[in-house]
Amino acid sequence: MTALVIASYAGERAFRAGFEAARQSGRRIVGLWSPMPVELDGIGAAEARPIGWIAAAGGLILAGLFYLFIWWSATSLYSFDIGGRPLNSWQVFPLAPVEFGALAAGAAGIVAFLVLGRLTRLHDSAFDIAEVERASSDRFVIAVACDAGADANRLLALLAEAGAAHSRVVTP
Amino acid sequence: MPSLRPPSPSAWDPHRREVLRLIAAGAAASLAGCSKPDQPIVPAVHDAEGDRAGRVRRYATTLPLSGYGRGATALVVDGRPIKLEGSPRHPASLDSTDMFVEASILDLYDPQRLRAPQGPKGIGGWEMLERTLIEHVPARGGEGVALLTGRITSPTLLARIAEAKMRLPGLRHVRYEAIDDDAERAGAAMAFGRPLTMRPRLRDADLLILLDADPLGPGPDQIAFGRAWSDRRRNRSRRAPRAYAFEPSLTASGICADRRVALHPALVPNVLLALAGRDGGEAPEDVTRMVALARADLAAARGRAIVLVGRGQPPEVHAFAAWLNQSIGAPVDWIEPVDPDPSGHAQSLAALARDMHDGRVATLIVLDANPVYHAPPALGFAEAMKRAPLSIAFAAFPDETASAATWRAPLTHPLESWGDARAPDGTASLIQPMVKPLFGARSPLEAIGMIDAASPRIDDHARVQAQWRGRAGGDPGRWWRDALVAGVIEGTAASPVSPGGAKPPSLVPARPPTAMIVTLPPSSTMWDGRFATNAWAQECPDPIVKEVWASSLRLSAADAKRLGVEDSDIVRFGGVMAPVRILPGQAEGVATLPLGRGRSAGGPIATAASADGFRLRPASGGFVSPPLTIEKTDWRHDVPTAQAIIEAEGPLADHFPLVAPGKGMRPADKLSSLIGDDITPPDAGPDYARPEAPQWGMVIDTSVCIGCNACVVACQAENNVPSIGADQIMRGRDMHWLRVDRYEHEGGGGFQPVPCMMCEKAPCEPVCPVEAPTHTAEGLNLQVYNRCIGTRTCQANCPYKVRRFNFLDYSGANLWGDLDDGSVSAQRNPDVTVRARGVMEKCTYCIQRIETAEHDADAEGRPLPPDSVRTACQAACPTRAISFGDISDPRWEVTNLKHDPRHYALLDYLGTRPRTTYLARVVNDGETEA
Amino acid sequence: MSGTARWLTPPMTDHRAITDAVAGPIVDRRAGKAWWIAFLASLAVVLAGAAAAGLSFEYGPGLWGNNSAVVWGFPISSYVWWIGIGNAGTLISAMLLLTRQKWRSSINRFAETMTIFAVAIAGIYPILHLGRPMYFYWMAPYPSTMHIWPQWRSALVWDFWSILSYLLFSILFFYLGLIPDLATLRDRPGSRRWRRIWGAAALGWQGTPAQWRTHTRLQWTMAAIATPLVCSVHSIVGLDFAASIMPGWIESIFPPYFVVGAFFSGFAVVVLMAMVIRRALDLEGMIRPSHLDAMAKVILASACVMGLSYTTEWLSALWTGEASSLRFLRFSFTGPYLPFQILMLIGNVFLPQLFWSPKLRRNPIALAVIAFGILIGMYLERVQILTNSLSIGWLPAMWTLYVPTIIDFLILAGALSFWVLLVLVTARVLPLVSIYEVRALAEEAKE
Secondary structure (H helix, E strand, O other): OEEEEEEEEEOOOHHHHHHHHHHHHOOOEEEEEOOOOOOOOOOOHHOOOOOOHHHHHHHHHHHHHHHHHHHHHHHHHHHOOOOOOHHHOOOOOOOOHHHHHHHHHHHHHHHHHHOOOOOOOOOOOHHHHHHOOOOOOOOOOEEEEEEHHHHHHHHHHHHHOOOOOOOEEEEO | OOOOOOOOOOHHOHHHHHHHHHHHHHHHHHHOOOOOOOOOOOOOOOHHOOOOOEEEEEEEEEEOOEEEEEEEEEEEEEEEEEEEOOOOOOOOOOOOOOOHHHHHHHHOOOOOOOOOOOEEOOOOHHHHHHHHHHHHHHHHHHHOEEEEOOOOOOOOHHHHHHHHHHHHHOOOEEEEEOOOOHHHHEEEEHOOOOOOOOEEEEOOOOOEEEEEEOOOOOOOOOHHHHHHHHHHHHOOOOOEEEEEEEEEEOHHHHHOOOOEEEHHHHHHHHHHHHHOOOOOOOEEEEEEHHHHHHHHHHOOOOOOOEEEEOOOOOHEEEEEEEHHHOOOOOEEEEEEOOOOOOOOHHHHHHOOOOOOOOOOOOOEEEEOOOOOHHOOOHHHHHHHHHHEEEEEEEEEEOOOHHHHHOEEEEEEOOHHHHEEEEEOOOOOOEEOOOOOOOOOOHHHHHHHHOOOOOOOOOOOHHHHHHHHHHHOOHHHHHHHHHHHHHOOOOOOOOEOOOOOOOOOOOOOOOOOOEEEEOOOOOOOOOOOOOOHHHHHOOOOOOOOEEEEEOOOEEOHHHHHHHHHOOOOOOEEOOOOOEEEEEEEOOOOOEEEEOOOOOOOOOOOOOOOOOOHHHHHHOOOOOOEEEEEEEEEEEEEEEOOOOOEEOOOHHHHHHHOEEEEEOOOOOOOOOOOEOOOOEEOOOOOOOOOOOOOOEEEEEEEOOOEEEEEEEEHHHHHHHHHOOOOOOOOOOHOOOOOEEEEEEEEEOOEEEEEOOOOOOOOOOOOOOOOOOOOEEEEEOEEEOOOHOOOOOOOOOHOOOOOOEEEEEOOOOOOOOOOOOOHHHHHHHHHOOOOOOOOOOOOOOOOOOOHHHHHHHHHHEEEEEEEOOOOOOOOOHOOOOOOOEEEEEOOOOOOHHHOOOOOOOOOOOOOOHHOOOOOOOOEOOOOOOOOOO | OHHHHHHOOOOOHHHHHHHHHHHHHHHHHHHHHHHHHHHHHHHHEEEEEEHHHHHHHHOOOOOOOOOOOOOHHHHHHHHHHHHHHHHHHHHHHHHHHOOOOEEEEEEHHHHHEEEEEEHHHHHHHHHHOOOOHHHHHHHOOOOOOOOOOOOOOOOOHHHHHHHHHHHHHHHHHHHHHHHHHHHHHHHHHOOOOHHHHHHHHOOOOOOOHHHHHHHHHHHHHHHHHHHHHHHHHHHHHHHHOOOOOOOOOOOOOOHHHHHHHHHHHHHHHHHHHHHHHHHHOOOOOOOOOHHHHHHHHHHHHHHHHHHHHHHHHHHHHHOOOOOHHHHHHHHHHHHHOOHHHHHHHHHHHHHHHHHHHHHOOHHHHHHHHHHHHHHHHHHHHHHHHHHHHHHHHOHHOOOOOOOOOHHHHHHHHHHHHHHHHHHHHHHOOOOOOOHHHHHHHHHHHHO
């Protein structure tokens, strides 16, 4: 039967140390929470990578469609003689699409962020852990799975000496 | 009285406006069907379409100004006269109008008009007034009854008065006109022993010497003189004409003259003597130089030169001028006075006033005259009226006299009654009513009928017919119909008489007076004050200083310096106060205040605050104040001006080029710039010369524009352009679609009417976000009102600033204070949208007229004949300065003008390719080269 | 002791302290007397302005100083001015992010806040300014019964899109940065109702490494988009004028020159706000003299650029010798608007030169005063861009001066107070300093 060791640290350095210790001990790290951006080698890189591309694609596509619409409405939908200017005044048509494209890119990025960051889960099991509450203000929290009993205490000691401000074992 | 002022934003109280709107709506409903007169009226043009709803029918009629008739054509839609145009066969109209004719249509619907007879006990019906008259007049055969009228040239009315006099031998008829011709008549009497009227033949004059005279200025002759003058200017077959102007203050004629110099009116005799080769006494140095030039030209142009003297000059000057003209064989005619009354205006009024003071007048009946306002203050006419037990004023408006009289009775508008009148050249024409009296008014003939109650009851129609029966040949009915169609009665023009040899009066050179005087010319927009009730006239810019709704005192820079005053400083003079305007070209020692403003009664429009020149008039009449002192006060007041005058020097001069006779425009100057000196104006725009659609364009000949404003008001009447009031003008707003810019070069400036330029590459169009301004296949730059959201970007980007914005609900606003303005909406042109608040508007080349013409052409399956479309401004122009039409069709006049060597486009280097273009003004001063 | 230290002082090095300092006043909701006074005062002015605007809607632009020649007035100059201010916030926080300016963390949040409000207010003006405001939506493309579409050649349509895009984009950018702090508020003890609201807004943020990475990545991406977007927005505003043929407007320098002006005035507002906030929310520990110094340097630099662009404009007019440009130049320096021209130059160019002195750069009062001067100078510039050109167009017959009315001023004051009001309210419900970024700063400071 497995148990969960939860340790919270006061600072980034201690947090990293705890993380290293947990990893070298070869146990499975269930969760990591920090009140500020902390990059722990590869973790989360996969999710972050596509963001930029998605934003770019969203922007370009919508800008393109918008330009086509302008061209269509100005030349065929309802074409006016406006001060003797050519119907297809392509020199000025891109202005609005560029602006709108930027907005579209931003919006696409946000959507990607919500999906990839697994957000909008207001009721996640993680919130049942008391320590996670403080992870949003001043605690760096790590949760590691292990076997209940002696193994758990060993891990507890390990994380504690890495500088945990507080740590405990949760057994079902 | 706050309600007697043009609206200011403070007066925009929603509640009040709502109430007025409701009242107006009611009134409009009651007015919706203006009913036709009882007797048959005959359209000038036979119209197969008949009375189809919304169809414009044209009727020839006549509008009097100071008693003289000017032919006009009334445009009537569904029984509503909505516009006045010229009458082709009338010598004082020549198919065009002046500003006064154009404005008169508004008078018909004016809310200020009297609506019912009003006696000492308040509103009383016509019967009560008739009874009062019967009590007072017939007793003692009309003894002690005085009838005061303006100038009457109407044969029927004169006959009617004569008839009344037969029954009422005691009845005394006094004729007084504020803008009189006493001096001319007296002068003629001096020269020839009898009063004659001079008719200059400007069409034949190579040389015109104007001494304090303004033949092109306002008045019953403006159209005829303007046309003759412009015809002479256009006539290339003879040597280029030249005009000299010696005048105290800048006038239209002075601006149009080739050589002009400011001259104190008192020194006119000196110039006249010098011209005649006699001792002219002393005169300013620049005047002497000008006189020398004029003499030389005079010697060269014997038999083809005319010397004109202004109405403000004393009789002996007129007499001497008459002699001089005769001795140089000037092309002038002399005719028997058209106004048969031999008495002088000033004396007869003075005599009447004296008798009234002495209580010798028991009943005073004023018919279509306003002596209380016009009479020189020395006569104390208002007090004199109080002495008369009964005074009755027949007037269209509650003017000063009507307010002072015990009884006031509404008088008809010329479009409401039958009658006739003579033109200044004697030609008689018929007055044809278009509608029944809107406000239950009675005509002058009916008024006389009430005085002469014993006479048989004959209606006006019958009287006028009877008056002319003698001329009718075989078939009177047919003759009558023809006369109504023609608008004039053939062969009634006065034939020139030989005046006999004139004897030169003893004219002595004058010395320049030391005290200031004020010259009092009639106003170009108010005339003698009778148009002060007219909102369009009030808002029509003065041609010289562009003032609206008020007048300032015009001073020379030197005098202003001496008095220590600047523009807008209020000065006191002869009991009158007015703000100063420093006017270049004003003679030193002379101030000028146009007559006709500062009315104290007549309605909220008429009483717009301003200075009243008649207060300065000496008892002897005339148009010059007695010597007076001008004192500076501590107050300042800006007189609302519609636009700026342009002192054109440097690059600005290019906007209004001057060319010598026979010369054309210089080749366009290259634009120099950072990237080189060879930037030709960009063009290569779309080519609108499409065969299937006509291409509209306009050419305006600045060389013959006399700045008379007929076009401005014509446009206002045709296109439902609202007047917006002095306060809005003060805020720099103005709704006229057509403005007349005035340029001042040291070489003499001129007038430049500026409608929309209809640019082929219009800057206003691409900047609009909602496509409100767009271009048609016919090359019109149109504003789609219901598409406009009022960003005003178009006007911001218009180099000519010809677009007009409804900053407030101008069309809905009531300029007439608390009066019910419902009637005014009846004048509106049904073919033109009334614009809402927040919408941009502008000149459309009168597209409604273009469309009508095209529809008619389509209906008859024929192409548009050449010159078959006339814009309102073009139709109005007395000098035919404006020509309009299809510039892709060489058969139209305008197309040829586009190739005139004097042709130029305003701001052409902007590459806007305007459709409205100009012909440069020709100045024959021997210096201008181009 | 690394360089970051000077951006923070103890106790602001402890996470708990930081959180309490920023979130404290918000969560345990107590509004000081000063706050209430400011709130009610601005509310009063807002109401007056609203009344003036209401009258304008009822009777039309005729209540303003506009005339037949100067058809544009305060609404447009205010619009340009507000947009300018609105540009700065995002530009600042984006550029500082891209250039890794550590001190950014304490000012970027309220810079973005004020941006959004400024742009929102700016967005109202073009509508208010219309003759028929009820039809403003005709600028948007939609299948209308009139079967017509916007006129894409019009700079006003470009405006419409740039303002719309920029406003929404700024809101997204602002919100993105806010999410972690909302989580902080969510997890602090305090009123249940507010914690629910914040919790919902925090979108279930946990602060896992994956979330932090995507978050940071997106912030960088959006910052990279925002920077050119901001420049383009105000360039387009500049095109409203440059894409015309009026003397004084038809200037190729306008777009860049407008962008500089925008950044300039916006930065002035940020400075002003910083001065207020550090006193009001006693954040002296986070907004340090070194911040003031840095911002003062930025102002000094942009003031010089402003001066440069002015002289460029004048010189090109003199150089070409083109009549209308010369007339325009003569008018601006001899015409009746001269006093305003001088005030503008003082505020925008000369006053900021005081920042050559390091002492003044670190003096909050000096910063506040000069920032204020800049705002006035910039507004005068915006007004004169309209009046100087339109008062002396091509045809002298229509030369008219512009005189604003009381209504104009009421609307102007109302808008300013409305902005203050919004900031005041926001200060009560959202952290005006980015807490998590300050934490990061603090961590670095420990190294």
